[in-house]
Structure formats: C-alpha cells, structure tokens
Amino acid sequence: MKKIFSLSILVAGAGLLVLSCSKAITEHTADAAALNPANIDLNAGVWKPVLLSSPTDVAVPAPIAATTPDYIAQINEIKTWQADLTTDEKDLVKYWSAGAVLRWNEIMRELVAKHNVPPAQNADGTYPAPNANNPLAYPTFPFANPPYAARAYAYVAAAQYDALVSAWYYKKLYNRPAPYKVDAALAVLVPKSELPSYPSEDAVVEGASVEMLKLLFPGDQDFIQQKAEEHRRARLIAGANVRSDLEAGEALGRAVAQKFVTRARGDRAGTAGGSQVLWTQLETDCIARGETPWISQESPKRPPMLPVFGKVKGFLVDSLACIALRPAAPPSASSTKMKNETEEIYQLVKNPTREQIRIVHFWADGVGTATPPGHWNAIAADDFITKNWSEVRWARNMALLNMALMDAAIVCWETKFYYFNPRPSQLNPAIKTLTGLPNFPSYISGHSTFSGAAAAFLGHVVPERASQYQAMANEASVSRMYGGIHYRSDCEQGLVVGKNVGQFAINRAQADGAE
Amino acid sequence: MSVKSIFKPFRFVFAMTLFSATATHAQTEMDAIMMNKHQFCSGFDYMHSSWDRYWEGTLKRTNENLGTVTTQGVMFMPNYGITSNLNVMASASYVWTEASAGTLKGMKGLQDLSVFVKWRPVAKSFGANKLSLFVLGGYSAPLSNYVVDFLPLSIGLGTKNLIGRGMVDFLHKRINVTASAAYVRRSNVTLDRDTYYDTELHQTNEVKMPDAAQYQLRAGYRGKYLLAEALLNNWTTLGGFDITRNNMPFPSNRMNATSVGVQLKYTLKSNTHLSLIGGGSTTIAGRNVGQATAFNAGVFYAFYFKK
Known part of the structure; x- marks a missing residue:
C-alpha cells in the first residue's frame, strides 16, 4: 500500500510539473528594439524615387508654428494620453517603435499567408476565380500566390519608399522639430531623434500602405484600418509626433500611393490569368514545337497559375530585358539528359533523409504561407533590424529587394510559359513529392529565381552576409529537387536568372543617391 | 500547392480507439481489466485505418488529390502486474x-512511446454486482524526430503528453459497463519552418x-475466455482552429472525432498464455479529421513469473 501511495504521489507530482509548464511562445521580432537610426539620412529627399518625377509631385503645406495655440493644444493632447497609459497602449508603443517599414512588412506577410490558398473546384470540376469587386464572396480575393504576392510586396514597398523620399524632402524644407524638442517637459517613450518630425515618417508609411492595400487586399480593410489607427496612436502616445505631423504624413503617403495604384491598374496583372483559349494554345504550341506539354496533375485539372504574368510591367526589368533574360530551352523531354535528370529526382525522393525533408519544408513556402518572396522579406527584415537604418533607408532597401523579387517572378513566369515543360512527376508518375506540387510548368524554378535575385541584392546591401545569403539561396533551390518537384536544370538556371535580375536592383541602388 | 487535405487526430484517437481494449493480458489505459500480480504480458497489434472523406472545419468533403488516405501501424505493448x-x-x-x-x-517511422500506471483503489462487490x-x-512522447507538419500524411502530431484518466467499471455477472474520461495535457511542437499562419502570422x-x-463508454460481455465489447469514443480538442476552405x-x-466500434479478445482454452484480439471502428462525427474506418488484429502472450 505504501508503494501504491508513493507511486500515486509520483504520478500526481509529474502531473503538476507538466501542468505548470508554460506554453507561452516568444516570437522573434516581438521584442525588437526601438528603431534608433545611427544616421538619420537627412538628405534622403534627393534620392531617386521609383515612380515620382520629383519629391514635390505631392504638395505638403507648411506646418503651423510651434508657438500657435493649435500646436500647444496638440502637445497637450499627447500629455493627456500619457497621463493615464494602459499596458495595452504601452505595448502598442513598443510594437510600433521597432519600425514602421518593418511592421507593415510583417502585416503584408500576414495578409499574403492568409490569402495564399487556391480556390476549391466547382461542382462541375471547373475552378472559380476570385473577384476583386466582390472580395468577401468565395473564393475570396485575392489568391495571394507567389507572383501575386511578389507584385503586392513590391508595390507596397515602392510606394512607401517614394512617399518617404518626398517626406524627407519636406522634413528638411520645413525643419519642424519633434514635440519633445519644443516642449522639454514632454515625456517621450521612444528614442529621441534629430530628424524633423513633419510630416511624420510613420504616418507616411501607414498612409501609403493603407492606400495600396485597399487595392491588393480589399477584403481586409477592418484589420488594416485597425493597424493603421494603432500605428498613429502609438506615435502620438509616444510623444514622437503631434497630430498635425501625423495628418500631413498620412495624406502624403496616401497621395503617393495613389500614383502606384494607377500604375498597378495598368500593369497587365489583371489579365495574367488568361483564358481557356490561351491555356489550350499553350499546349498546342508546345506540341507543335515537338515537345511534351505541361499538364496539370491536380484533379480535376486546374488551369495554370497566372500564365500571362510574364507580361506584367516590371519596375526594374522592361519587356525587352525580360526576354533577353530568358534562359535557353530546357533539355527536351525525350532527350537522354532529361531522362537522367528525371531519374535523379526519382532517386532523391525514393528514400529521403530527415535532413532533406527538413530542407524541403523549411523552404516550401507553399499554401498558407507568405510565399518565397515573403520568406526573403523575413530574412531581410531580421538583418535590417540589426542595421539601425533610418525608415527611409529601410524602405529603400525593402523596395529594391521587392522590386527585384517581383521582376524575378515576371521573368520566371515568362520563361515557364514560353517553354511550358512538364514536372518530374508528369514524366515519371512514380515520383512522389514531399511538398505540394505547384500547378504550373517546371522550367525554371520559381524558388531558385526568387532566391537568386534576393541573395544577390541582399549581398549588396548587407555585404558581410553575402556568402550566407548565397548558401540560403542554394539550399532553397535544391530543396525543390529534394521535394521531387523540379529538375536540376530548373534550379540551376533559376539561380542564374535570379542573380541577373538581382543585378538590376544593384545597378539601381548604385545610382539612386543613397550610397 | 495543390493538395488540400486533412488530418485526423491520429495519435490518440487512433492509438486510443484502435489500439485500446486489446486483451486481458494486454490491458490498456482505457479498459477495466487488470493483470494479476507478477503477470507479464506483451504482444503486437496491427492496425489499419483509412478515409476518403474528411471534415474541413465542419464542411464534409472529399479530395481527389488525396483519394483514400491510409494509415497502418504495428504496436508493441508490454504490461506488467506489480x-x-x-x-x-x-x-x-x-x-x-x-x-x-x-x-x-x-x-513512415517510429511514432510514440507511452507509459501508463493503472491503479484500482476501489473494488466492491454487491452480490452479483461489482463496482x-x-x-x-x-x-507519451515521440520516439523519433518525425515530421509533424505534413498532414494528413504525418505519422503523428509530435506532442509530449501527460494523461490523467478516471474510470468507473460496473460488472453484473459477466456483463460490464465501463466509462472513463481523460485529460491530455499536450506540449508545444516545433516545425521545420520558422514561420506559420494559423489565424494570424x-x-x-x-x-x-x-x-x-x-x-469512452464501453459495454459488453466479459467471459473467462471471450471478451466482447462495444465502444463509443470521443476525442475533443480543447481549442485550436478550423481548416479554412481548401x-x-x-x-x-x-x-474532434466521435467513433463507434467493437473489440474482441479470445484466450485459447488449449493454451491460456495466448490470446488473440481484433476489432473495428468507424467515425460517426468529426471536425478537422478524416472520417476513418479502422480495424486491428493482434496476438498477445502472457508469462507468469510467480504463482
């Protein structure tokens, strides 16, 4: 009986031990330190914008003087907030102080992941297309697949950047000091800065993001507007900006983003889905060339993902350059080389090691994720956090990265649908995959192209990490072979094309006035 | 990116509903059978479970990109009567x-190891009845670093679990009714990727x-050589989120899953060391799980160290 008693004590004790274990998880940018730029880039108003012809394309009126009753009232608004701060409000300040570009980039990744789900088929075996004019009806708009996501990240980042260049121009022009410089008694909950506070760089980023996201994620306005409201409030509570800094910044951000919205409406992405006529044409053209056409291996057969995305207007690569970047044809499906490449993939997936599966899944970035461009944004953000860059430099580097990723998608998709070649599991149905099989042609690998472009550009702005970026790109690339969904030539050529696209971003970086 | 699918709460619904109720010599954590002092018994149980329909949240569907998902396993179960x-x-x-x-x-791979202590503090007889x-x-904990993030083809969920169970057994002559309830404290799990979206990023x-x-509620006949019971099982996840459309x-x-099934055990009269077990079950309600139909069969051998 004594033994029973001690045993039950033991069991109960073990139970209490486990029950008391916390399941709390700390996410890795949750505690990111407040942005405290080593260099405020005061002259960034002369950096070359992406779309604006001049930083004064959008007029920002002169701010009211710090001696006016209106301004003093705005200071008092901050003091009233600060007199009674809740924990939630302090948390908001802490969250947003890590950086406006960083946080809106994370919000973008969240929206992409939420919407990166292919529509279910109709009862008749056809597939419905999301409708931007009715985004909440199933299938909800958008289907944020990799090309869609790459374009979305690029537009938001480029709009943020152009709006910030303009903001920096006006900051220097008007030179309004931060509220804590005007009123030394004002508490400030974020690092103090010598940067003029009008218009607010945070509100610029918020305004530009909100305006772009109306177009890109029209069904998520409740979420987006809540984030925007919290962002503005955080800056006010922190004592970093008065209300008129925020209002001017938000208006500027929105107005600049409007120009990007206009561009986006005419960049041909809206027709990238093609039509049944085109889908059939791709197949018959491929057969006419004497090649084996790609066939959807989904059941029921799904139309290929955005077959005309290769015609979208890039930011860095124009349509002629896009064609020039297209690599030579893949090995013919009937060639010995292709047989060997198919056999290589078969052997790889037959008995994968645990480490190979880890690599496949680490880089898979498939359904329900922020896509490969989102993954590279996360990699970039982690390193940018350590750099203590100004918001405008953050935005510039994110814009260049994401323009490279979008153009990588364009060149990759142009190539895929130019050659329209089959996946390994189409040529050998015994090949089983360790991740979802993408529903579009094989050559060249999207992951490899994205990764080649990102690694090249990131190696330029964070040179001490260049070799790590290249190693990551190589691993992302080979993960598609380990996964059974790409041949070696898809991956090797994808890395080369991506690197070439990345060079366009480097060339622009060397000429935009920021280096 | 093409296959949408679904999992079933493999490890426990599966392991518990299918591997349970094996034999007198192979009692499980869910039946009311005890081994005698110094009796040791062990054996193997093979199980087979398959489904071609699943619940995506509360929506029942098929998936032509999965067809029928089949899970098979072999479980080794040693038991000892202290x-x-x-x-x-x-x-x-x-x-x-x-x-x-x-x-x-x-x-494929080694799934989980579980260890249970089963204690009967109260056993009272009232004439032909016994309570x-x-x-x-x-x-329980994983025996290998298997992939948890490849549902529905993962072999398990990868959690370490602490399980507490209370059980009441009523026996009238050879007819039994047994009811039990368990709480499963589950650890966090780690994925091969460093970011994911559930209802947020x-x-x-x-x-x-x-x-x-x-x-679990189980009732049936508990004879000297034959045990035959019908089972009603329910697994309820206390939280979590629904799979969104597709x-x-x-x-x-x-x-969540509710299943009904039967379990049989027969001890050979010619060799009472040896017993055979078998059973089957089918899922009658669920959420974010496959509508599995399963069967199992096994053989157990008992050793008597001291009489």
Whole structure:
C-alpha cells in the first residue's frame, strides 16, 4: 500500500510539473528594439524615387508654428494620453517603435499567408476565380500566390519608399522639430531623434500602405484600418509626433500611393490569368514545337497559375530585358539528359533523409504561407533590424529587394510559359513529392529565381552576409529537387536568372543617391 | 500547392480507439481489466485505418488529390502486474501512411512511446454486482524526430503528453459497463519552418498545441475466455482552429472525432498464455479529421513469473 501511495504521489507530482509548464511562445521580432537610426539620412529627399518625377509631385503645406495655440493644444493632447497609459497602449508603443517599414512588412506577410490558398473546384470540376469587386464572396480575393504576392510586396514597398523620399524632402524644407524638442517637459517613450518630425515618417508609411492595400487586399480593410489607427496612436502616445505631423504624413503617403495604384491598374496583372483559349494554345504550341506539354496533375485539372504574368510591367526589368533574360530551352523531354535528370529526382525522393525533408519544408513556402518572396522579406527584415537604418533607408532597401523579387517572378513566369515543360512527376508518375506540387510548368524554378535575385541584392546591401545569403539561396533551390518537384536544370538556371535580375536592383541602388 | 487535405487526430484517437481494449493480458489505459500480480504480458497489434472523406472545419468533403488516405501501424505493448490493483503498461508504434491519389509521398517511422500506471483503489462487490474505480496516469512522447507538419500524411502530431484518466467499471455477472474520461495535457511542437499562419502570422517554429479531452463508454460481455465489447469514443480538442476552405490541415487544428466500434479478445482454452484480439471502428462525427474506418488484429502472450 505504501508503494501504491508513493507511486500515486509520483504520478500526481509529474502531473503538476507538466501542468505548470508554460506554453507561452516568444516570437522573434516581438521584442525588437526601438528603431534608433545611427544616421538619420537627412538628405534622403534627393534620392531617386521609383515612380515620382520629383519629391514635390505631392504638395505638403507648411506646418503651423510651434508657438500657435493649435500646436500647444496638440502637445497637450499627447500629455493627456500619457497621463493615464494602459499596458495595452504601452505595448502598442513598443510594437510600433521597432519600425514602421518593418511592421507593415510583417502585416503584408500576414495578409499574403492568409490569402495564399487556391480556390476549391466547382461542382462541375471547373475552378472559380476570385473577384476583386466582390472580395468577401468565395473564393475570396485575392489568391495571394507567389507572383501575386511578389507584385503586392513590391508595390507596397515602392510606394512607401517614394512617399518617404518626398517626406524627407519636406522634413528638411520645413525643419519642424519633434514635440519633445519644443516642449522639454514632454515625456517621450521612444528614442529621441534629430530628424524633423513633419510630416511624420510613420504616418507616411501607414498612409501609403493603407492606400495600396485597399487595392491588393480589399477584403481586409477592418484589420488594416485597425493597424493603421494603432500605428498613429502609438506615435502620438509616444510623444514622437503631434497630430498635425501625423495628418500631413498620412495624406502624403496616401497621395503617393495613389500614383502606384494607377500604375498597378495598368500593369497587365489583371489579365495574367488568361483564358481557356490561351491555356489550350499553350499546349498546342508546345506540341507543335515537338515537345511534351505541361499538364496539370491536380484533379480535376486546374488551369495554370497566372500564365500571362510574364507580361506584367516590371519596375526594374522592361519587356525587352525580360526576354533577353530568358534562359535557353530546357533539355527536351525525350532527350537522354532529361531522362537522367528525371531519374535523379526519382532517386532523391525514393528514400529521403530527415535532413532533406527538413530542407524541403523549411523552404516550401507553399499554401498558407507568405510565399518565397515573403520568406526573403523575413530574412531581410531580421538583418535590417540589426542595421539601425533610418525608415527611409529601410524602405529603400525593402523596395529594391521587392522590386527585384517581383521582376524575378515576371521573368520566371515568362520563361515557364514560353517553354511550358512538364514536372518530374508528369514524366515519371512514380515520383512522389514531399511538398505540394505547384500547378504550373517546371522550367525554371520559381524558388531558385526568387532566391537568386534576393541573395544577390541582399549581398549588396548587407555585404558581410553575402556568402550566407548565397548558401540560403542554394539550399532553397535544391530543396525543390529534394521535394521531387523540379529538375536540376530548373534550379540551376533559376539561380542564374535570379542573380541577373538581382543585378538590376544593384545597378539601381548604385545610382539612386543613397550610397 | 495543390493538395488540400486533412488530418485526423491520429495519435490518440487512433492509438486510443484502435489500439485500446486489446486483451486481458494486454490491458490498456482505457479498459477495466487488470493483470494479476507478477503477470507479464506483451504482444503486437496491427492496425489499419483509412478515409476518403474528411471534415474541413465542419464542411464534409472529399479530395481527389488525396483519394483514400491510409494509415497502418504495428504496436508493441508490454504490461506488467506489480499487484492485482497496480499495473504498468507501455506501448510503442511504427506507423506508415499513404494517399491513393495525387503526388504526395507517404511517411513512415517510429511514432510514440507511452507509459501508463493503472491503479484500482476501489473494488466492491454487491452480490452479483461489482463496482470498481480506476485512476490512471500516463506520459507519451515521440520516439523519433518525425515530421509533424505534413498532414494528413504525418505519422503523428509530435506532442509530449501527460494523461490523467478516471474510470468507473460496473460488472453484473459477466456483463460490464465501463466509462472513463481523460485529460491530455499536450506540449508545444516545433516545425521545420520558422514561420506559420494559423489565424494570424507567427514568427516562430513553435506551435502552441491545445490540450484535449477523451471520453469512452464501453459495454459488453466479459467471459473467462471471450471478451466482447462495444465502444463509443470521443476525442475533443480543447481549442485550436478550423481548416479554412481548401487549405492545408495544421497540427493545432480543432480536431474532434466521435467513433463507434467493437473489440474482441479470445484466450485459447488449449493454451491460456495466448490470446488473440481484433476489432473495428468507424467515425460517426468529426471536425478537422478524416472520417476513418479502422480495424486491428493482434496476438498477445502472457508469462507468469510467480504463482
């Protein structure tokens, strides 16, 4: 009986031990330190914008003087907030102080992941297309697949950047000091800065993001507007900006983003889905060339993902350059080389090691994720956090990265649908995959192209990490072979094309006035 | 990116509903059978479970890119009677999965090890009736670093679990009714990727797993050589989220399942060391799980160290 008693004590004790274990998880940018730029880039108003012809394309009126009753009232608004701060409000300040570009980039990744789900088929075996004019009806708009996501990240980042260049121009022009410089008694909950506070760089980023996201994620306005409201409030509570800094910044951000919205409406992405006529044409053209056409291996057969995305207007690569970047044809499906490449993939997936599966899944970035461009944004953000860059430099580097990723998608998709070649599991149905099989042609690998472009550009702005970026790109690339969904030539050529696209971003970086 | 699918709460619904109720010599943590003092018994149980329909949240659907998903396994189960009122038991499984359609590759590997202590503090007889109370405590953990983030083809969910169970058994002559309820405290799990979306984006490879409850009602005939019971099982995840339309399943989904089944055990009269077990079950309700139909068959051998 004594033994029973001690045993039950033991069991109960073990139970209490486990029950008391916390399941709390700390996410890795949750505690990111407040942005405290080593260099405020005061002259960034002369950096070359992406779309604006001049930083004064959008007029920002002169701010009211710090001696006016209106301004003093705005200071008092901050003091009233600060007199009674809740924990939630302090948390908001802490969250947003890590950086406006960083946080809106994370919000973008969240929206992409939420919407990166292919529509279910109709009862008749056809597939419905999301409708931007009715985004909440199933299938909800958008289907944020990799090309869609790459374009979305690029537009938001480029709009943020152009709006910030303009903001920096006006900051220097008007030179309004931060509220804590005007009123030394004002508490400030974020690092103090010598940067003029009008218009607010945070509100610029918020305004530009909100305006772009109306177009890109029209069904998520409740979420987006809540984030925007919290962002503005955080800056006010922190004592970093008065209300008129925020209002001017938000208006500027929105107005600049409007120009990007206009561009986006005419960049041909809206027709990238093609039509049944085109889908059939791709197949018959491929057969006419004497090649084996790609066939959807989904059941029921799904139309290929955005077959005309290769015609979208890039930011860095124009349509002629896009064609020039297209690599030579893949090995013919009937060639010995292709047989060997198919056999290589078969052997790889037959008995994968645990480490190979880890690599496949680490880089898979498939359904329900922020896509490969989102993954590279996360990699970039982690390193940018350590750099203590100004918001405008953050935005510039994110814009260049994401323009490279979008153009990588364009060149990759142009190539895929130019050659329209089959996946390994189409040529050998015994090949089983360790991740979802993408529903579009094989050559060249999207992951490899994205990764080649990102690694090249990131190696330029964070040179001490260049070799790590290249190693990551190589691993992302080979993960598609380990996964059974790409041949070696898809991956090797994808890395080369991506690197070439990345060079366009480097060339622009060397000429935009920021280096 | 093409295959949407779903998981079923494999490890416990599966392991518990199918591998349970094996034999007098192979009592499980869910039946009311105890081994005698110094009796040792062990054996193997083979199980086969398959489904071609699943619940995507509450929507029941098929998936032509999975076809029929089949999970098979072999479980080794040793049990020992410290006293006739205190038993210890363990189990370890090797599991393999496959999908009949689509391109996704099945997985295989050593799944989990579990250890239970089963204690019968109360056993009272009233004429032809007998009432017993049981308290069980157990722990289980993965035996290998298997992939948890490849549902529905993962071989398990990868959590470490602490299980507490209370059980009441009523026996009238040879007819028994047994009811039990368990709370399963589940650890977080880690993925091979460093970010994921459930209902929001998480920048970590760690997934918070909701705890779960498990209920069972079983009744039948408990003879000297033959045991035959009907079972009603329920697994309820205490939290978690629904798979969104056409999305992939995820380890921390709200996986619920109710199943009915039978379990039989027959001890050979010619050799009472040896017993054969078998059974089957089918899922009658669920959420974020496959509508599995399963059967199992096994053989157990008992040793008597001291009489």
